[in-house]
Amino acid sequence: MMPPADFTKAIAAIDPNPYLAPLLWQRGHRDIAALPRFLNIDRSQSGDTQAFGCEMEKAVKRIKQAMANDELVALWSDPAPDGIATTALLWHGLQLGDRFSIIQPNHKNCLRGLSIEELDRLKIQGVTLVVACDMGSHNAIELHYAKSIELDVIIIDHHTDDRPNVIHLNSRHLDRNHTCATLPSVAIAYKLIEAIQGEEPTNLLDIVAIGMLADLVEYKGEARSLFQNSIPQLQLQANPKTATRPGIHRLLKHCRDHGDRATEFNSGLGARIQTLSQIQPERCIKLLTTDDATEATAIADQAELSYTRSLGLHKEILDQVLTALQTIDLSTTEAIVLANPQWNFNTLTSVSKTIEEIFQKPTFLFSTEDPEIVRGVGRSSQDLYDLLKPQMHLLHRLGGHPNSVSLSLQGENLALFTQAIDHHLRLHKPNAILPPPDLCVTVAELGEKLYKALRYLEPCGIGNLVPRLLLKNVQFDDLVTRNIKDSKQQRIVYLQTEFKLHSNTRQNSIPGSWWGHSKDEVPKGLCDAIVYLENNVHKQRYEVRLIECYPVNPIVIKPNTIPNTIPILDWRAESVQSTEKVVRLTQCPSDWNTLKIAFRHAIAAQQPLALDYCLPTQNNWSQLIGIAKYLARTGEHISPQYYCDRLVVSATTFQVGLEILRGLGFKITNQQNGLQISRATDNPPKISELTAAESSWGIRVREERFRQRYFAQVSLPTIQAFLNQDSSSFATL
DSSP states (O other): OOOOHHHHHHHHHHOOOTTHHHHHHHTTOOOTTTHHHHHOOOGGGOOOGGGGHHHHHHHHHHHHHHHHTTOEEEEEEOSSHHHHHHHHHHHHHHOOTTSEEEEOOOTTTOOSSOOHHHHHHHHHHTEEEEEEESOOTTOHHHHHHHHHTTOEEEEEEOSOOOOOSSEEEEGGGSOTTSTTTTOOHHHHHHHHHHHHHSSOOGGGHHHHHHHHHHSOOOOOTHHHHHHHHHHHHHHHHHSTTTOSOHHHHHHHHHHHHTTOOTTSOOSHHHHHHHHHHTTOTHHHHHHHHOOOHHHHHHHHHHHHHHHHHHHHHHHHHHHHHHHHHTTSOGGGOSSEEEEETTSOGGGHHHHHHHHHHHHOSOEEEEEOSSSSEEEEEEEOSSOHHHHHGGGGGGEEEEEEETTEEEEEEEGGGHHHHHHHHHHHHHHSOOOOOOOOOSEEEOGGGOSHHHHHHHHTTOSOBTTBOOOOEEEEEEEEEEEEEEEEEOTTOOEEEEEEEEEEEEETTSSOEEEEEEETOOGGGSOSSSEEEEEEEEEETTTTEEEEEEEEEEEOOSSOOOTTOOGGGSOEEEOSSSOOOOOSOOEEEOSOOSSHHHHHHHHHHHHHHTOOEEEOOOOOOOOOHHHHHHHHHHHHHHOOEEOHHHHHHHHTOOHHHHHHHHHHHHHTTEEEEEETTEEEEEESOSSOOOHHHHHHHHHHHHHHHHHHHHHHHHHHHSOHHHHHHHHHHHHHHHHTO
């Protein structure tokens, strides 16, 4: 939908970029009077430090009093990366010297939040003021106890609307239309330091960027402006010539080695800080603030090693979760709630994130190591505080963000909790619809002018998704699939397909990648694709990141044809013999994208889509190794699709199988007429190597079979609703 002429004219007066007006209009930014401020990131528009009113005045007065009287102050940090960044910011900005200590909860004894035991210890040590960083709002009992032992507390938080009777700097207490209403804790701490010093502490913006990268907030108003200005300061730390914090510089180098960039919204920085926090939390503050290059490098390298090792533990628990889920009918379950006494609590956050992303259901994972009080984490795209509020009587503790929480409850209440969550979701199921692509463009337009227009929407996150671009009638060439490795060349089984994307006339092209997919999943011939446009600063070129693609059928659909009138036939329960012209889906899918592609084939052909598949059960290890041996002996070629069909696995799982075969000494090359497999060595693999390879293949296949189980059982109305919703989003462009 094109914007009206007056809107386009007003935007052109700010920036003549031709893509800016339609992009802003599509995103709903239609208030012409408000747009100059939205598009201008000048810090002269910084929000007033007095936005928090008397609470800010009280906080400034109490901290200045502590500094003047040489009081012992404790910063109590939430152990998550955003809490650590908030603490590091205050430690560096306030410079309280020796009369200062940093407290972080013992992960085995204290869930995120204040504890009475620790408050007693601080009182004995002589602490008179506690500043709770990114937590504390829920701890009404502990705050009352602190007051009873004459311990003053200042809370810097943004997670809930709770108002404990202490000095409380909380952006959620502001009117929701206030420019500071979405500030995270690290930004509130920044405003506190600004109020104390009387000027904006711009030298701390790199730490602000780290905290905001790790947090889950909606970037608008002052949060948007502050984050936009903090990213360039973080970029300076990536350059050895401009870096002033050796720990952050080293950390950014490790992230880049893994393909992450400081300017992208990813978990690279946060994940490394998180894993170090779990073993040596006291070193995290030094990592972000120390001037000692030797010490900083050692801490950053330890964070990298901890992160690398955590990947293995993550995979182990993830496999256990997937195995446990095989006993659950996900088509009739609104939330995933699982528990295990062997699960490492510190790893559950990353695992729950993965599970939630795969199955798009609120996910709660618990460690029942202590059967009396079980600790867990929750992850969801919807507000978990709204979900958990009716269940507060079952909980022992709760902390975290609206989309990522930690919680504990009595072990005997776990079953009740599971039932209550599922019941609540059935009554209040959200209707989440992914918005249509932001712009429909050509390959020739994927350049600097479009990229600059897209940058106006940054930072992207909650409530402001990364802009999605629709490309019609394009072709993929030069496809190469590889496994991503870490900086120590230790293999990580995660696929990335690189390609060249061409216009249908082949006059224009752009490089790109598709994460988590193999080249065999890219359709042949003309396609429509949805992509992100990225600026690869290392290779000094623009690239695209593929989100999804589907083939273009030469049949022209008449304008009055409504896509969602295409019937979907459920032949899964029985073998149907029919002469009706249909588009058959005969292999059980393991993701929604496979169903979407089949449905679009049916739309193009104007034929019903028949779900003519069942759940495969076989492991097929013997076929994987058997076909490889046969091809190595005969020198014959075989198409990847034939191999996938024989094994009844997806192209992604098949690529993992090829990597396993390479590890056993097979040489695999792609020829024009198919795969060629030969022996790279005359030495046969050892029995132990074969056993390990079979185990790796079994884990991967079980994971896929688990995903396929959902699509073998999910109800037809659910499939119809999803596919009709998906097709309608494309009909709007």
